[in-house]
Amino acid sequence: MPLQDDLDFLSRTGLFGGLAPDALEVIAARATPRLVRARQAVFRQGGEPTHLHLVTKGWVKIGHVTGSGAPLTIRIMEPGDVPGCVAVFRRTPYPATATAIVDSRLLTWPTTAVGELMERYPRISANALEMVGGRTEEMLHRSREFATEPVERRIARVLLRLVTQAGQPVGEGMEVSFPLSRQDIAEMAGTTLHTVSRTLRMWERSGLVAGGRQRVVIRNEKGLRAVTAGD
Amino acid sequence: MPLQDDLDFLSRTGLFGGLAPDALEVIAARATPRLVRARQAVFRQGGEPTHLHLVTKGWVKIGHVTGSGAPLTIRIMEPGDVPGCVAVFRRTPYPATATAIVDSRLLTWPTTAVGELMERYPRISANALEMVGGRTEEMLHRSREFATEPVERRIARVLLRLVTQAGQPVGEGMEVSFPLSRQDIAEMAGTTLHTVSRTLRMWERSGLVAGGRQRVVIRNEKGLRAVTAGD
DNA sequence: CGTCGACTTGACTCGGCTCAATGCGAGTGG
DNA sequence: CCACTCGCATTGAGCCGAGTCAAGTCGACG
Numbered sequence: 143m144p145l146q147d148d149l150d151f152l153s154r155t156g157l158f159g160g161l162a163p164d165a166l167e168v169i170a171a172r173a174t175p176r177l178v179r180a181r182q183a184v185f186r187q188g189g190e191p192t193h194l195h196l197v198t199k200g201w202v203k204i205g206h207v208t209g210s211g212a213p214l215t216i217r218i219m220e221p222g223d224v225p226g227c228v229a230v231f232r233r234t235p236y237p238a239t240a241t242a243i244v245d246s247r248l249l250t251w252p253t254t255a256v257g258e259l260m261e262r263y264p265r266i267s268a269n270a271l272e273m274v275g276g277r278t279e280e281m282l283h284r285s286r287e288f289a290t291e292p293v294e295r296r297i298a299r300v301l302l303r304l305v306t307q308a309g310q311p312v313g314e315g316m317e318v319s320f321p322l323s324r325q326d327i328a329e330m331a332g333t334t335l336h337t338v339s340r341t342l343r344m345w346e347r348s349g350l351v352a353g354g355r356q357r358v359v360i361r362n363e364k365g366l367r368a369v370t371a372g373d
Numbered sequence: 374m375p376l377q378d379d380l381d382f383l384s385r386t387g388l389f390g391g392l393a394p395d396a397l398e399v400i401a402a403r404a405t406p407r408l409v410r411a412r413q414a415v416f417r418q419g420g421e422p423t424h425l426h427l428v429t430k431g432w433v434k435i436g437h438v439t440g441s442g443a444p445l446t447i448r449i450m451e452p453g454d455v456p457g458c459v460a461v462f463r464r465t466p467y468p469a470t471a472t473a474i475v476d477s478r479l480l481t482w483p484t485t486a487v488g489e490l491m492e493r494y495p496r497i498s499a500n501a502l503e504m505v506g507g508r509t510e511e512m513l514h515r516s517r518e519f520a521t522e523p524v525e526r527r528i529a530r531v532l533l534r535l536v537t538q539a540g541q542p543v544g545e546g547m548e549v550s551f552p553l554s555r556q557d558i559a560e561m562a563g564t565t566l567h568t569v570s571r572t573l574r575m576w577e578r579s580g581l582v583a584g585g586r587q588r589v590v591i592r593n594e595k596g597l598r599a600v601t602a603g604d
Numbered sequence: 605c606g607t608c609g610a611c612t613t614g615a616c617t618c619g620g621c622t623c624a625a626t627g628c629g630a631g632t633g634g
Numbered sequence: 635c636c637a638c639t640c641g642c643a644t645t646g647a648g649c650c651g652a653g654t655c656a657a658g659t660c661g662a663c664g
Binding site for chain 2: 611
């Protein structure tokens with residue numbers, strides 16, 4: 143018997159939003175909870191999508207590695223997000239690896255069940271299309287950034303995205319609420335940890351950010367936005 | 374009364390594949406043909422998606438311009454493709470401008486009709502999800518290329534994509550079958566026409582490609598593939 | 605025959621990567 | 635509680651890929 147809180151949570155996700163309470167109950171009844179420890183994989187690039195995953199607690203990093211080694215972090219998934227959903231809908235191998243950043247909780251549905259639910263509740267299909275479409279536009283903007291913007295601006299964008307998505311107020315600014323190394327930032331911005339370190343130090347001196355070991359605090363969001371726009 | 378040829382064409386597209394003949398007739402009956410001259414826009418970035426467009430003949434370039442000016446060509450659409458479909462499904466402004474490369478023919482459906490058709494024939498929804506999902510993965514790979522690969526390799530990829538999509542045999546190689554300037558290639562590879570020119574000349578000397586004014590012939594596809602793999 | 609747009613090429617510059625050394629904080633085991 | 639170790643971070647030196655600037659050349663078309 144699913145709890146009311148769980149149903150409320152589902153109804154606020156992009157995938158199951160707008161569904162009737164009885165539909166949510168059917169959906170919740172078929173879900174299996176799963177706990178993933180920090181730094182453990184939820185699924186791996188190239189693997190077959192046997193289950194749909196919904197993050198309910200924690201943070202999950204989506205990372206892609208190329209044949210030639212260079213890793214790239216595509217995005218961070220937060221509660222309500224559905225990592226790997228495109229692969230599940232299309233029944234193609236996962237294009238990336240999902241790793242829990244901190245101990246995280248997920249709900250999972252077998253791929254077959256997802257197909258059935260989508261047929262039974264067309265609203266899920268519509269939501270899925272909306273969601274995947276959003277993902278497409280996001281990736282389009284990301285490509286454009288990589289293709290045309292200098293490193294500094296890309297780093298600023300990464301920080302702003304992170305703080306918007308996972309910022310919590312602290313002292314005199316907003317802190318990214320999960321451990322985040324220079325290397326992590328580099329993989330999101332498509333650069334090296336050296337360049338990230340140099341850039342962050344520079345910004346630290348000018349009061350834009352503060353930091354520490356696996357910590358980043360944005361002290362002047364407006365200033366960072368100015369960097370994004372091109373000084 | 375739609376012609377049988379038209380219905381056959383529709384049934385071979387990604388969006389309307391797998392639909393019953395009577396469904397295709399209904400769909401075809403609601404379409405309006407449209408002719409777009411070379412270098413004219415099909416739709417513009419930022420515009421509201423009033424119609425769904427399906428290319429039936431010709432080639433359509435999807436290009437995105439950023440606030441800071443740098444243009445980026447996302448892809449070339451061929452007959453059967455549905456430029457701007459993501460925007461139409463989500464009813465959000467077009468994220469890019471579509472321009473006919475040569476005189477082209479399209480079929481168009483009002484956005485409202487698309488919604489009705491999708492409700493009436495759920496297979497269209499499923500196809501749309503499949504299609505948009507494919508677009509997402511494509512953009513993901515594109516980002517990765519821009520983020521991690523050197524220019525030379527990106528140019529090679531652009532040429533290989535183009536010749537696979539629109540190559541026709543000619544003399545001793547495959548030629549891209551529409552006019553394609555160095556500038557166009559640069560916008561697809563995220564670089565400048567100077568670098569493209571230099572690179573192509575180098576490859577011309579080593580027999581990989583041949584070219585001319587707005588023409589590119591791939592003479593040694595295997596050699597180009599070696600470039601994409603990293604020499 | 606002049607003009608214009610596409611292409612080629614050289615010279616120079618510089619952002620950002622590589623290589624290499626060092627600093628620093630947090631666990632861990634004795 | 636201290637010494638050791640290990641992973642993260644900082645910083646300098648040097649280099650190179652690729653962009654910018656600046657002339658040209660070539661071919662098409664009016």
